[in-house]
Amino acid sequence: MTSVFNTPPPDFSQKEVQNLVEEHFKIAGSVKSLVSDRDQNFLINSPSGDFIFKISNSMESKDVLDMQNNAIRHIKDNDSDIELTYPQISNNGDEIIEIKKNKSTCFARLLKYIDGTFLKDIDCKNNLLFKLGQFLGRFDLALAGYDHPAAHRSFIWNVQSVNQLRILINKNSTDKKIINYYLDFFKNEVLSHDDHLTKAIIHNDGNDQNVIINANRKISGIIDYGDMIYSYRALEPAVCMAYVAIDNDDPFSSVASILKGYHELNPLNKHELNSIIYLMCMRLCISITMAVYRKKLFPENKYLIVSEMKARKFLKKMLNEDLNKWANQLIEFVR
Structure with missing residues (x-):
């Protein structure tokens, strides 16, 4: 199609x-x-x-x-x-x-045009990542109550669109096994608690290439609303955390700082907090799947693969981690 x-x-x-x-x-x-x-x-x-x-x-x-x-x-x-x-x-x-x-x-x-520096060009310490989480929480609070029919479209970058993901991974033999591993976790730890997970329209792409830092080193704005979708509210910090995690060999304190900042301004319930690590991994599964799919179509566009290798490395690394333990530690950190 x-x-x-x-x-x-x-x-x-x-x-x-x-x-x-x-x-x-x-x-x-x-x-x-x-x-x-x-x-x-x-x-x-x-x-x-x-x-x-x-x-x-x-x-x-x-x-x-x-x-x-x-x-x-x-x-x-x-x-x-x-x-x-x-x-x-x-x-x-x-x-x-x-x-x-x-x-x-x-x-x-x-x-x-928003003047400033992209977050990707800043050396991010945990205090700035905490403020990044706060900013995303503030953004979602300002967006709360908004709805639009187009936000409910079928969209591969929405983690809820697992059927679209399953179709694409059948064409991706390289990553099929690892993605199915995380899909099982997603089914058991997220979809099974769907009724307890708040849904809302979210930005859905608060990564370091879209967040703007002003001259005073304060997070001031965000660009690129192309992936905006109605989905899990908890996906907002999870997306941001995922892309920070792949740039860090020991990412727990960094991603936990983002979650703590978000939770402070826009509190998540226990089911949402528990879902974060699984949402992070699912986002990266989508990322590598889309990179593999689209780079074959548009090999000249290097932007499509900007996160692919790092995302795959992180997902492979997390195969050796206890994701349930990660979930519990994140909950303990923010409370």
């Missing part, structure tokens, strides 16, 4: 983008291409300010973009101090414009 994951990203030139931004938003400036997964992103520097021109994959639904835009407004209404990539209004009064190239139609948005 055709989707945003097997359809090539848009292919607009910097000159074409320059013309589009001037035509639709009356903003003239320089254009720089940025890395992206399934979309196409450009940094626009202009006298009017700095912006991101985001051209969505041709298979992306307008409803998904509308969901993201409305989520941003909801957060702003509840916590205006969180820096977000607010959509700009076009000359025709639209937040989402339609553009065409080579018989392909894409939706595009001009978004506010």
